[in-house]
Amino acid sequence: MGLNVEQSERRACAVIKVSGDVDLYSSPDLRATLVKTIPKTQCETVAVDLSEVAYMDSSGVATLVEGLQRSQKQKKRFCLLAPANAVMKVLHLARLDTVFDIRAAL
Amino acid sequence: MEHRDDICVRLRSSPCLLKTVRELVRQYMDVCGVSAERRDEAVLAVDEACANAIRHSYGGCETEVIELAFRKRDDCVEIVLRDHGAPADLARVERKRSGVDRNEKLKPGGLGVALICRVFDEVDYRPGKNAGNRVTMRLRLPGALEGQAAARTEQG
Numbered sequence: 001m002g003l004n005v006e007q008s009e010r011r012a013c014a015v016i017k018v019s020g021d022v023d024l025y026s027s028p029d030l031r032a033t034l035v036k037t038i039p040k041t042q043c044e045t046v047a048v049d050l051s052e053v054a055y056m057d058s059s060g061v062a063t064l065v066e067g068l069q070r071s072q073k074q075k076k077r078f079c080l081l082a083p084a085n086a087v088m089k090v091l092h093l094a095r096l097d098t099v100f101d102i103r104a105a106l
Numbered sequence: 107m108e109h110r111d112d113i114c115v116r117l118r119s120s121p122c123l124l125k126t127v128r129e130l131v132r133q134y135m136d137v138c139g140v141s142a143e144r145r146d147e148a149v150l151a152v153d154e155a156c157a158n159a160i161r162h163s164y165g166g167c168e169t170e171v172i173e174l175a176f177r178k179r180d181d182c183v184e185i186v187l188r189d190h191g192a193p194a195d196l197a198r199v200e201r202k203r204s205g206v207d208r209n210e211k212l213k214p215g216g217l218g219v220a221l222i223c224r225v226f227d228e229v230d231y232r233p234g235k236n237a238g239n240r241v242t243m244r245l246r247l248p249g250a251l252e253g254q255a256a257a258r259t260e261q262g
Contacts, residue, residue, distance in 0.1 A: 024157040025121035055128070057153050058217035090150060093224050094217045 022060030163191030
């Protein structure tokens with residue numbers, strides 16, 4: 001499965017839905033969407049829906065850290081929405097599971 | 107007894123091949139009887155080791171070669187990665203080994219080595235014979251752990 005990144009707005013949040021594998025090959029696609037969306041959206045919250053991510057490595061985690069930091073600079077909230085087990089696992093191994101605002105739903 | 111590799115592959119240093127590597131590791135870990143949880147962690151860690159070779163040893167060049175050798179020993183599964191690129195900063199590897207470098211602020215990147223060391227029971231970084239790097243990663247098998255625990259009990 002490749003990576004699919006879709007953007008929409010829901011309940012006053014900019015939602016970036018990611019599905020597939022996020023690795024060194026595909027994470028630049030997610031980064032490009034985050035870099036474009038975060039400064040542009042009028043929403044106060046940017047939510048990355050990770051419920052359909054089958055695999056994530058540290059390049060994906062690094063992309064999420066960058067998204068968090070870019071959002072903070074823009075005074076916007078950044079949250080992870082319903083991360084799949086594969087995402088929670090790598091966040092836990094990276095000791096970053098407490099760094100992010102993780103929500104079950106919007 | 108001489109151990110031979112079960113699998114030895116040479117792959118191009120391209121990120122587009124990482125998914126193929128992950129599938130290979132997944133299947134080999136299944137053959138070795140590794141639990142699903144440990145298998146998935148090993149898949150991640152080998153992916154990280156390959157990604158580090160691509161990004162750091164080869165500076166993103168996609169036409170170099172990475173070698174991966176897999177073998178099952180009596181007490182562990184051993185995976186050796188060899189590259190022929192720039193030598194790793196071993197001091198930095200050691201700082202990352204025990205966790206995130208305490209002198210570094212939260213920043214994107216630099217997590218790969220810490221993940222590799224958290225997943226595998228033994229990780230040995232050393233320079234390659236002629237150039238490059240050799241990373242040996244060992245995952246203890248459950249029986250070996252029980253054997254070691256029993257040995258410790260007997261010693262105690």
